[in-house]
Amino acid sequence: MRDTAIIGVGLHPFGKYPEKGLRDLSRVAIWEAIKDAGISAKNIQVVYVGNALGGLITGQEAVRGQVILEDCGLGGRPVVNTENACGTGLAAVRGAWLEVASGMYDVALAVGVEKMFIPHNTAKSIRALATCSEIELSRSGFQYVTYYAMRLRAYMEQYGATLTDLANVVVKNSYNGSINPYAHRRTAFTAEEVLNSRMVADPLTLYMCPAMADGAGAAIICSMDMAKKLTSRLPVKIDCCTFRAAKFSPHGEYDDPHTFTLCAQEAYEKAGIGPEDLDVAEVADAAIPMELILYERLLFCGKGEGPKLIRDGTTRIDGSLPVNTSGGFGIRGHPLGATGLAEIAEVVWQLRGEAGPRQVANPKVAMVHDSGGVVGYDTAACYVSIFSK
Amino acid sequence: MANSRSSEAECQPAKKETRVLEGLFHLPASPGEQPYLIGSKCSVCGLVVFPKRTFCPVCEIDKPMDEVPLSRKGKLVSYTCARVPSEGMTAPYLMGTIDLPEGPRFISLIAGEQDINALKIGMEVELLIDKIAEEEGHDLIGYKFQPVKKGQGGDHK
Numbered sequence: 001m002r003d004t005a006i007i008g009v010g011l012h013p014f015g016k017y018p019e020k021g022l023r024d025l026s027r028v029a030i031w032e033a034i035k036d037a038g039i040s041a042k043n044i045q046v047v048y049v050g051n052a053l054g055g056l057i058t059g060q061e062a063v064r065g066q067v068i069l070e071d072c073g074l075g076g077r078p079v080v081n082t083e084n085a086c087g088t089g090l091a092a093v094r095g096a097w098l099e100v101a102s103g104m105y106d107v108a109l110a111v112g113v114e115k116m117f118i119p120h121n122t123a124k125s126i127r128a129l130a131t132c133s134e135i136e137l138s139r140s141g142f143q144y145v146t147y148y149a150m151r152l153r154a155y156m157e158q159y160g161a162t163l164t165d166l167a168n169v170v171v172k173n174s175y176n177g178s179i180n181p182y183a184h185r186r187t188a189f190t191a192e193e194v195l196n197s198r199m200v201a202d203p204l205t206l207y208m209c210p211a212m213a214d215g216a217g218a219a220i221i222c223s224m225d226m227a228k229k230l231t232s233r234l235p236v237k238i239d240c241c242t243f244r245a246a247k248f249s250p251h252g253e254y255d256d257p258h259t260f261t262l263c264a265q266e267a268y269e270k271a272g273i274g275p276e277d278l279d280v281a282e283v284a285d286a287a288i289p290m291e292l293i294l295y296e297r298l299l300f301c302g303k304g305e306g307p308k309l310i311r312d313g314t315t316r317i318d319g320s321l322p323v324n325t326s327g328g329f330g331i332r333g334h335p336l337g338a339t340g341l342a343e344i345a346e347v348v349w350q351l352r353g354e355a356g357p358r359q360v361a362n363p364k365v366a367m368v369h370d371s372g373g374v375v376g377y378d379t380a381a382c383y384v385s386i387f388s389k
Numbered sequence: 390m391a392n393s394r395s396s397e398a399e400c401q402p403a404k405k406e407t408r409v410l411e412g413l414f415h416l417p418a419s420p421g422e423q424p425y426l427i428g429s430k431c432s433v434c435g436l437v438v439f440p441k442r443t444f445c446p447v448c449e450i451d452k453p454m455d456e457v458p459l460s461r462k463g464k465l466v467s468y469t470c471a472r473v474p475s476e477g478m479t480a481p482y483l484m485g486t487i488d489l490p491e492g493p494r495f496i497s498l499i500a501g502e503q504d505i506n507a508l509k510i511g512m513e514v515e516l517l518i519d520k521i522a523e524e525e526g527h528d529l530i531g532y533k534f535q536p537v538k539k540g541q542g543g544d545h546k
Contacts, residue, residue: 127476136410136440140521140531141475141498146484149469150496154486157467157510201469202505248438248446251494254466376438376446377495 001101003224005235006387008037009345014184014215014333016117022054022064023071025216026113029341030072033109033218038231041074044220045105050092050112051337052083056128057115068111085132086286086329086372087243088112089217089340090383094241096221101238106226113216114335125212132336132373132380145209147374148287149201151253155293156203159304163203166289167194168310170207170330173288176317177327179357182342184213184333208288213333217341219348236348239386240270245375252377260297260371263384267367268299271386275299279363280350281323282343284371288330291315291323298369298384317358325350325358340370340383351389364389407520410531413440414518415458424518425461426532428493429454439493461516462537463489470505477522477529487514487534501535513537 010032012025026049034041049065060067065079084091089112096108118124130138155161171191177183189207197206227235242263249255257265268274275298283298285291292306300321301309309315315323326332326346329339347366349355366387373380409416414426430437431445431454438446438454445454466486474480483499485508500517502508514534521531 123474123476123478126473130475134440136413137496138475139410139477139524139529141471141478141482141484142496143471143473143475145473146469146471147496150467150484150486153469154467154510199470199472201471201473204469250436250492251488254494 002103004097004100004238005222005224005227006219006238006344006348007222007227007231007233007235008033008039008220009341009348010034010036010218011182011342011345012216013182014213014335014338014342016212017214018117018119020214022051022058022060022113022115023068025115025214026068026111026218027072029113029216029218030074030109030111033220036233037220038233039107039220043107043230044074044077044109045107046078046096046099047074047109047111048080048082048092048095050082050088050110050340051114052085052088052132053114053116053128053336056131057118057125065111068113083337084373084381086284086334086336086339087370087381087383088337089343090241090243090368090370090385091381092337093219093221093340093344093385094243094383097238097241100221100223106223107230108221109218110221110341111216111218112337112339112341114337115214116212116335117214118212122212134375137374145201145204145287148290149204151293152287152289153203154254159307161292161307163195164191165292165307165310166203166208167191169285169291170194170288172310172316173285173324173328173331174207176325176358177331180327180332183327183331184211185327185331204287204289208330210286210330210334213335215333215335215338215342217338217345219341219344234352234389236351237388239388240267241383241385242266242270243381243383245380246378246382248376249378258297259379259382260294260369261299263382264298264369267384267386273365273386277365278321278367279365280325280347280360281321281367281369282326282346283323283328283369285324285328285330286334286372288328291328294369295323298367317360322360325355325360336372340368343368343370347387351387407528407530408524410529414532416518423461424516425458426516428457428459428491430457437491437493439489439495459493460490463487463514463534465508465510465512465514466494467510468499468505468508477524483508485514485534498533499535500533507536
């Protein structure tokens, strides 16, 4: 495998856009990424397009990537349509990365797009999201907020995490989102506001859960050699992109080592680093307080120490390991296919020093964790990537 | 009166129809028989899983698992109340994570108590086959668990 880099990223702001389709959202992100890379669109040789729920939400099936690219004027290339629940965006990036790292192509485009918001029909969006599980479960009232609510209740009971700890993750991430122009939620909440917002799935309140957001993201992936020829942009190196579905264990989600940990360990090993070397991370807080458990699973701290990292400010923008500087899934927004691309855009901006008011002090190494879906009471798709400059 | 009531019922037959989640549980064929969930047991390592699988996820060998009836009682590992409904559901409704003595841990709707404050981690719950949702105007029959009431439910499996 040869060295590869991201040389351009672009996003369509996340939020509610009932008047826009998959094409409208994608074209903004794609052309932003091309402009950001400073290359000609003609340099792009292969495209991966990630979208998970377009069939259910919009009725567009089977050829979403082709439909999007045709509208963008970028037809006539190999196009791969990818989906993998909440990991869909990283699935597209990983495919594009493999095309370049293997030497098959020099320049690839990865796109992620999703429409989640359905006016006056949140129940339909919830059901569509719930199909990222086995049919028997999604037909039986299952929804993701209940999954995380139950996991967090058990965690609180086991380790003594408090409702205030849960709320303070939202306080941190909503502050970050309030200074991110691409974020869906742009309000910095206080812990009181978080705890007083209406109950959605006990103990999770409205502000602890992602709202249904639409969005799109894109990234240009290039061999390191070609990057130097094509652009003056700082290439952000892709050190690794690990991926796995959960292996069965009796208590699934509750068992150790968790799939996220196995994936992270593999990523640290491949990148030749440890968690102490990370300067910034974007993680999959599909219910915002789940970040506490993710700290442990990604080995940022030991078992039961998640709340400590929130209490002592470690994961704030000015802390020693800032997490979800973009606002994360719950605040920036979580349109499945687009999410992974937004995580990557954030760490690329951070490593380049272009994150504006969210800028972390001189970061050199970043992690992106993206995951989702439930099969056999455990994660269906987990991705961990390491980036560096 | 009886006649007019039955003709009314004939005008609205759809609601009477039911659909069942297939392969997850055994419906009693005669009165007195109890329903049970259907799991799979590996004849090599003894692992029991629910919902049922064709092959053992631990052994990874080409030897189908056997169908087994599962205990009707289990323990509540965690719980929540969905205040916003998914399509086909009426909120609020309770959900729980269930452990069965044979080993499986899974998610289920919780019936029998509408008050979330009546639920406790570690409490004993028992199986109930009931309407769980509506699909295209039809009742969907599936499994739920409910807290075991003191002095009821007996010791039988």
